Amino acid sequence: MKPTIAPFPAARPRRTRRTAALRALVRESRLSTDDLIWPVFVRDGEDVEQPVPSMPGVSRLSIDRVAKAAREAESLGIPAICLFPYTDPALKTEDCAEAWNPDNLTNRAIRAIKTAAPGIAVMTDVALDPYNINGHDGYVVEGEIVNDESVTALVRMALAQADAGADIIGPSDMMDGRIGAIRSALESAGHKDVAILSYAAKYASAFYGPFRDAVGASGALKGDKNTYQMDPGNSDEALRLVERDLAEGADMIMVKPGMPYLDICRRARDAFGVPTFAYQVSGEYAMLKAAAANGWLDGEKVMLESLLAFKRAGCDGVLTYFAPEAARLLNG
Numbered sequence: 001m002k003p004t005i006a007p008f009p010a011a012r013p014r015r016t017r018r019t020a021a022l023r024a025l026v027r028e029s030r031l032s033t034d035d036l037i038w039p040v041f042v043r044d045g046e047d048v049e050q051p052v053p054s055m056p057g058v059s060r061l062s063i064d065r066v067a068k069a070a071r072e073a074e075s076l077g078i079p080a081i082c083l084f085p086y087t088d089p090a091l092k093t094e095d096c097a098e099a100w101n102p103d104n105l106t107n108r109a110i111r112a113i114k115t116a117a118p119g120i121a122v123m124t125d126v127a128l129d130p131y132n133i134n135g136h137d138g139y140v141v142e143g144e145i146v147n148d149e150s151v152t153a154l155v156r157m158a159l160a161q162a163d164a165g166a167d168i169i170g171p172s173d174m175m176d177g178r179i180g181a182i183r184s185a186l187e188s189a190g191h192k193d194v195a196i197l198s199y200a201a202k203y204a205s206a207f208y209g210p211f212r213d214a215v216g217a218s219g220a221l222k223g224d225k226n227t228y229q230m231d232p233g234n235s236d237e238a239l240r241l242v243e244r245d246l247a248e249g250a251d252m253i254m255v256k257p258g259m260p261y262l263d264i265c266r267r268a269r270d271a272f273g274v275p276t277f278a279y280q281v282s283g284e285y286a287m288l289k290a291a292a293a294n295g296w297l298d299g300e301k302v303m304l305e306s307l308l309a310f311k312r313a314g315c316d317g318v319l320t321y322f323a324p325e326a327a328r329l330l331n332g
């Protein structure tokens, strides 16, 4: 679309900015509670709420507290909650078998949420890092993160989550071929209606630091994730990966991190027009919270502005640790 504008003074763009009412009339993008997916950290225990130091306002919650949080999210109008487990280090192994244990933290939390808040969609993460003794998203064999063996494990993990009642499976591992493998396994297992939100364009980013603390993977991680997550310098590659994941059966796609990658959100939305999400990751949350805590930024305003930016960039929604806080403001 070619912008049309009359010459000054016929055109005075300030006319439509003059009052709040006029600005509301011409606003192109809007943030609503419908746009929010809330990532939460699950830990064992009962009635436990353990703060994550690098993410002020975020805690690891025991399953009973997660269920309560889901009920609260549902009443705030948040459509989906996404689960990340903080796994007991004693359960981390080389073969990551805890990842497909039907009674692992994530799977128990799914069932608890389905009972407590049946209206909210439950999304899960598919990657081996919370269960892996070396902190990687795939198996490590002689120093290499091996692809195909990892996909086999990821499929088992996804099936266990679907069995537990997950509505949306979110593969965040960046192995090749995992979307197709998960999709056909779900289909064969009778889970034809379980959706896949693929972390299609996930970058090897330093903005994940606080998250790795939250799930207890920082200490375990040896090396970096550069051989499977994307190079931050690439943009065309993101489009190829989105196209591939859609062709393999993803229903929705994600760009991650969020704020530094809004150009990728826009390109993906324009190229494919499919449900597109961004993940405003832990480091982005930590930055805004830290600046607000110091009085350097207005916390509420930057939160809402940053979330609106995802909508403007073409996203249908955003995974954000701000979800309940933002929803409370949006509900006024």
Ligand SMILES: NCc1[nH]cc(CCC(=O)O)c1CC(=O)O
Binding pocket: 125, 127, 129, 137, 172, 173, 207, 208, 209, 210, 211, 212, 225, 280, 281, 282, 283
């Ligand atoms: N595969 C695990 C995973 N799933 C979501 C995040 C990051 C989320 C965040 O930083 O908020 C990560 C971390 C990583 O890839 O190391």
